[in-house]
Amino acid sequence: MAELREIETFLQTLLQPQAFQDYGPNGLQVEGVRPVRRIVSGVTASLDCIDAAIAADADLLLVHHGLFWRGQDGRLTGWLGHRVRRLMQHGMHLFAYHLPLDAHAELGNNAQLGLRLGLAADGRFGDQGLGWIGPAGAHGTLAALADAAGRALQRVPTVLPGDGRALRRVAWCTGGAQGFFEAAIAAGADAYITGEVSEPQVHLARETGVAYLACGHHATERYGAPAVAAHVAAHFGLEHRFVEIGNPA
Known part of the structure; x- marks a missing residue:
């Protein structure tokens, strides 16, 4: 088990999001309540990905494409409300890293x-x-x-x-x-x-x-998130699983 703030600090140090001008916020996007024992990684925080993480009994979901983007309507209604509600109902934490995850010299x-x-x-x-x-x-x-x-x-x-x-x-x-x-x-x-x-x-x-x-x-872009999540899991002695949600785009 690992403390959420320890994981957050580790990820911020690893990926250095402050060095990038990005299209949305990097880091912790939804704070849950679960102690972290199991990490699930995926490409995009879609409802399918969130549901797959729930089925895997994840405490923390780490993705490349998060929920919030510059210029979007940030109200928690419709599809965005559904995704956030599903995460919060299960107490799951969501981390998302966009350009920092693209750029990392070894894991990106x-x-x-x-x-x-x-x-x-x-x-x-x-x-x-x-x-x-x-x-x-x-x-x-x-x-x-x-x-x-x-x-x-x-x-x-x-x-x-x-x-x-x-x-x-x-x-x-x-x-x-x-x-x-x-x-x-x-x-x-x-x-x-x-x-x-x-x-x-x-x-x-x-x-x-x-x-x-x-x-x-x-x-x-389906290789960076699991590489980072596996690195975090190994550092903290946690379980990790990657969920593949097919996408023809």
Whole structure:
């Protein structure tokens, strides 16, 4: 069993949320009443994820996408009220870390995706240095890179092929980072991996020759939260379980 404030301090020290300008609050978003013995991690604090955590008898839920975002109506009504009410009815604590969890050098989403793809970063790019770039390594062709991404993430990526060049440098940023494509090109990438694609990136890939792989927002971001939660659990001698709530986006 661990004290909530000890866990909170540990997470704040580990992830350094004060170093980021983010779209919502990082850290403890809903304070429950349960002593912490078991942590459940997930990607998004959806009702399905909360219910799965309840079924697992979690005391604390740690996610990447929390409940509160800049510019949203913060009244606890509708879907937001349902989620908060479910958490509070079961006395469960909710922690959420967004950009700090993307960025962590070992446990974050970018680090964990790179690990699964056999990519090691030697540089950063984009807003707040959130994009990662490094040698292509064993993925010298777009076909090899797309195959590795598909196998690692268990879904077929959407591929914009560029000009078919050999890959020397690969850039990546998990989630909805399609807006970083230009910065990845400027950083010297031959291919860019992220979760989503929008209309402008199709033209940029055609006109610059840089390949683009959209591998799924959820799929690329399902590794950071369990890595952090497992680290916390190991430090405090707690149980940990990751719940996967499928999402095609």
